[in-house]
Amino acid sequence: MVGEMQADDEDVTIKASTALLRQQRSTLPVPGGKFGKPASSHEDGDPKTGPSKDTADKGIAPKNARLRVPVGITPPAGGAGGKGDSFPFNVSAANSVFRDSVKVGVDHSAAFSAAIEIFRGNPALSLAVPIFERFMYVQTGGRPGDVSAFHSSLTNALVDYEKQVLTHGIPPRHASLLLYALAATIDDVILNTSWGKDSAWATKSLISLFFRETWGGERFFVLLAEMMGSGPKFVQEIEVYYFCLIFGFAGKYRLNTHDGAELGRIREEIGQFLRDTHGTPRSELSPTWRPVAVERRGLRDFLPFWLGCMGVVILLLLLFIIPNIVLQRNTTLTVREVESLVSKAVPIRPSAPPPVQPAAIAAAPAEPPPPAVVQSPFEVVSGMLQPQQAAGLLRVTMMDGRVAVITTQELFASGSTNLNDPYPRVMQAVAAALDGLPGTVTVIGYTDNVGVRPSARFPNNLVLSTLRAQEVARVIAQGLGDPSRVSYTGRGADNPIAPNTTPEGRLANRRVEIFLTAQ
Numbered sequence: 001m002v003g004e005m006q007a008d009d010e011d012v013t014i015k016a017s018t019a020l021l022r023q024q025r026s027t028l029p030v031p032g033g034k035f036g037k038p039a040s041s042h043e044d045g046d047p048k049t050g051p052s053k054d055t056a057d058k059g060i061a062p063k064n065a066r067l068r069v070p071v072g073i074t075p076p077a078g079g080a081g082g083k084g085d086s087f088p089f090n091v092s093a094a095n096s097v098f099r100d101s102v103k104v105g106v107d108h109s110a111a112f113s114a115a116i117e118i119f120r121g122n123p124a125l126s127l128a129v130p131i132f133e134r135f136m137y138v139q140t141g142g143r144p145g146d147v148s149a150f151h152s153s154l155t156n157a158l159v160d161y162e163k164q165v166l167t168h169g170i171p172p173r174h175a176s177l178l179l180y181a182l183a184a185t186i187d188d189v190i191l192n193t194s195w196g197k198d199s200a201w202a203t204k205s206l207i208s209l210f211f212r213e214t215w216g217g218e219r220f221f222v223l224l225a226e227m228m229g230s231g232p233k234f235v236q237e238i239e240v241y242y243f244c245l246i247f248g249f250a251g252k253y254r255l256n257t258h259d260g261a262e263l264g265r266i267r268e269e270i271g272q273f274l275r276d277t278h279g280t281p282r283s284e285l286s287p288t289w290r291p292v293a294v295e296r297r298g299l300r301d302f303l304p305f306w307l308g309c310m311g312v313v314i315l316l317l318l319l320f321i322i323p324n325i326v327l328q329r330n331t332t333l334t335v336r337e338v339e340s341l342v343s344k345a346v347p348i349r350p351s352a353p354p355p356v357q358p359a360a361i362a363a364a365p366a367e368p369p370p371p372a373v374v375q376s377p378f379e380v381v382s383g384m385l386q387p388q389q390a391a392g393l394l395r396v397t398m399m400d401g402r403v404a405v406i407t408t409q410e411l412f413a414s415g416s417t418n419l420n421d422p423y424p425r426v427m428q429a430v431a432a433a434l435d436g437l438p439g440t441v442t443v444i445g446y447t448d449n450v451g452v453r454p455s456a457r458f459p460n461n462l463v464l465s466t467l468r469a470q471e472v473a474r475v476i477a478q479g480l481g482d483p484s485r486v487s488y489t490g491r492g493a494d495n496p497i498a499p500n501t502t503p504e505g506r507l508a509n510r511r512v513e514i515f516l517t518a519q
Contacts, residue, residue: 122236123168124178125243131157131182135247138189138196147199154186155206170236177223177237183207184216185249191457192254202456214456217251220244221266228270232277242270255466256489377437377516378403384433393426405430405514410507415452417467419475427472430514431479439518441476443488445469446495446513448506466490472512 134154144150158179165175183206190196191205207216224241227234245267253263375383381403382389382396389395394407411423419427434441445465458464469488477483498505 122239124165124170124174124236125239127161127164127168128178128182128240128243131161131186132243132247135185135189138193139248143193143195147195147201151201151204151206155209158183158186158206158210174234174237177227177234178240180207180211180216180223181220181237181241181244181249183210184220184251185244185247187215187456188217188251188254189248192250197457205456208456214454215459217254220249220251224270228273235274235277238270239274242267242274245270255463377439377518380437381405381433381516385429388426388429393423394430399515402518403516407512408508410510411472411512412468412510415458415464417464417471419471424475427475428479431476434476434514434516435480437516437518439485439516441473441480441486442515442517443469443473443476443486444513444515445472445488445490446509446511447493448509449493449496449500450506460492462490462492464490465492469512472514476514 131154134157161182162175162179165178166172170178187201187205187207190201196202205214207213213219220241224238227238227241245263250263253260378396378398385394385396385405393409394405397404397406407423409423411419413420445468447461447465449461452458452461452464454460458467466489469490473486473488477486480486493500493509496505496509497511498508500506500509
């Protein structure tokens with residue numbers, strides 16, 4: 001009874017989450033055509049008489065309208081639930097749809113075919129292959145020439161994907177979960193590229209167009225946890241979420257480099273869940289594999305081979321014996337000639353030994369050089385950064401037994417993560433001062449207590465301080481022989497060193513602290 005009640009509670013939680021997703025989309029038309037402009041959705045209408053006037057005015061397709069299935073995709077043999085023997089999918093046809101708008105430098109068709117072969121009975125996963133290939137295009141450094149057209153292409157791909165999964169019998173609330181995962185993954189991957197974060201994508205993300213949310217990095221994992229708590233009921237959706245993590249989604253775990261292990265643990269937990277659900281895969285490479293019968297052969301069949309080997313051995317022996325005989329004969333003649341010369345030689349009288357020279361007096365050993373003066377890490381860093389300290393750009397001090405470099409001027413413009421001039425050169429000088437000293441380098445970013453305007457990239461001061469610390473750590477790591485020594489974190493408005501009631505105090509609190517911790 002307790003297990004049934006827990007299952008019912010988890011099912012109610014999933015229904016509530018998906019109902020909220022659908023409610024958010026009910027008042028927001030599905031985006032289409034142009035960058036950031038909504039297009040039609042599918043909500044209501046009569047399949048016989050066509051869409052109603054209200055529906056047509058809103059640009060909404062009728063609920064029971066026939067939805068187009070793209071070329072190369074057919075339903076599984078077992079029906080809409082995907083319980084047939086296989087789910088055929090033409091990867092080349094799907095790839096051609098993508099390459100019509102964006103040129104991909106590498107063809108990943110074989111890799112995607114191998115990946116989807118693992119879960120052949122999941123139409124929701126197979127239909128998402130063209131979208132996953134676009135993730136790979138961005139992850140491998142691809143950059144579209146027209147970001148607006150790329151945005152429109154992905155928006156239309158998500159709209160088509162939702163129609164296709166509904167056509168294959170997937171319930172609407174399950175389709176909303178799938179659409180949320182893909183939209184959140186697209187935003188997360190693109191907004192963490194150099195070209196994506198500087199484009200209009202941050203203000204017109206796909207998660208905001210489809211679900212009226214500014215960031216999906218938190219809710220993605222909430223929905224995933226709720227589905228895993230419901231058992232195998234949402235296994236198809238969990239597989240899609242799993243592949244979203246494989247193809248680059250990190251969400252809230254992208255803000256801190258120390259969360260990589262936690263993200264790996266989540267992926268392993270999902271993988272184990274899927275293995276437990278699907279069972280252990282077959283050990284044989286092919287279900288139709290049969291051993292090949294080999295005919296036994298007698299010794300007579302190998303006679304030509306043995307004769308050839310014996311001939312080679314005899315030839316090698318001859319090549320060794322004949323030169324050895326010739327060499328011994330020549331050696332004997334040479335010895336006789338030497339003996340004849342020795343017998344005829346005239347004895348040589350020994351010459352007088354050379355006079356003994358008096359031993360030279362050894363010079364006194366030179367005095368050892370004075371011991372070199374060893375400077376402490378603080379003295380080294382402070383001395384190398386003396387010009388920057390004199391210019392009022394930073395100060396070097398000791399904090400908790402560690403060497404600390406603290407900035408004193410405005411590093412970044414408001415709402416930006418790009419270093420102001422001359423701080424790129426200043427951070428290069430800091431890296432040169434730290435490179436010859438052992439120990440780890442930690443970069444900590446701070447802000448004042450004035451809140452930022454929430455956006456997909458900077459939802460709060462903590463995220464802003466983390467991204468600024470990441471930029472400083474990146475510049476310092478480029479100047480170190482071992483970049484892995486550098487780590488970073490952000491603490492927002494914590495630990496102020498001056499009152500936030502004055503402009504000077506807020507300027508002092510908007511700082512970056514760089515610590516050298518000896519090992």
